Amino acid sequence: MNPTVSVIVPCYNSSGTVERTLDSLRAQTLRDMEIVVINDGSKDNTLEVLEKYAETYPDFNMHIYSKENEGIAEARNFGLRHVTGEYIGFLDSDDYTTEDMYRTMYSKAKEDDYELVVSNFYWVNSKGKREEKEGPYACGPEMMVNLFAVLWNKIYRHDLIRSLDFEFPYGNRYEDAYYLYLMTSHLSHIAFVDQAFVHYIQSENSITHNNNEEVKNMINVFEGINKYYKEHLLMEKYHDALEYIHIRFFLGNSFLRSSRIKNKQDRTYTIRLGWDLLNREYPEWHKNPYLKQGGAKNLYFRMVYGWNIYFFAWIFRHFKKENL
16 A cells, blocks of 8 residues: 655765754654655765664655756656655755644545645744745646745645656756746645644855855756647736746745845846846736736836846845845
8 A cells, every 4th residue: 555645855975963853754644654765875974874864763654766966856756766755855854844734635635536735834044043934826827927936845646747748947946936937737626724744944154045146947847838838829828827937936035135246247137137038038027917916016016127136136135134
């Protein structure tokens, strides 16, 4: 009999945090779970920590795989090739969750054989913890506009994952955004749990919060998203939603990180890459219907033009705005 839920845990140099992650999974009140841990070529003693954990808790259904380092996207693809559970979850090796997460999520999924179940989560940093609510939203364009493009506060029906005609994009960051925005077009039956479980640790040293040239990966990812929707003849249905997420990423969080790149030439170049992609793919984006909705973010987006974009970059660089 297959496990109820398989949880994929990619690890890279995670020796200092992964035990807490595994403790939170071992404490789950849902029984018959499977934990698939991928040691992605760690250069520290992560593998030793994992093997010791397995030896200490022999009844814990954890499978450890080691592979050469190819990045988190390929580690997740590797994990998906090895899971056997009815539903699949993801948890990063520096995050942790409450003991009732997967029991609650799985129970909700089984109420009506849902393809996807979404929960709230906690942002955790040096200033404390706050709950982030996700949903509810409908499938289709509404989901694309409103979802949080993170994997770990959701569980996915295994047969849905197997039916998808794409994987996580090899070698790129923002692989979760790519995967979820493509998955959006395949979903018709989703549910929500209005509880927070995962504690998402925002470390200043995290790769996703460093202002380096890896933010350029978002260009590759969004080019891939556009290509997929064009090839599958879905642009008409999803045009406005796709346009809006481009606005939100390339004038929002990615723009914020780009504005923090220390090297001026590289900073200017990276900002221009996002700006050019947005205007090349969606030249009339200022007319996007979602921009007409209220809120400070949409007001800011409507104010940005080619002649003042570097002025806003200067503001975000010097006034330490933390998110957009």
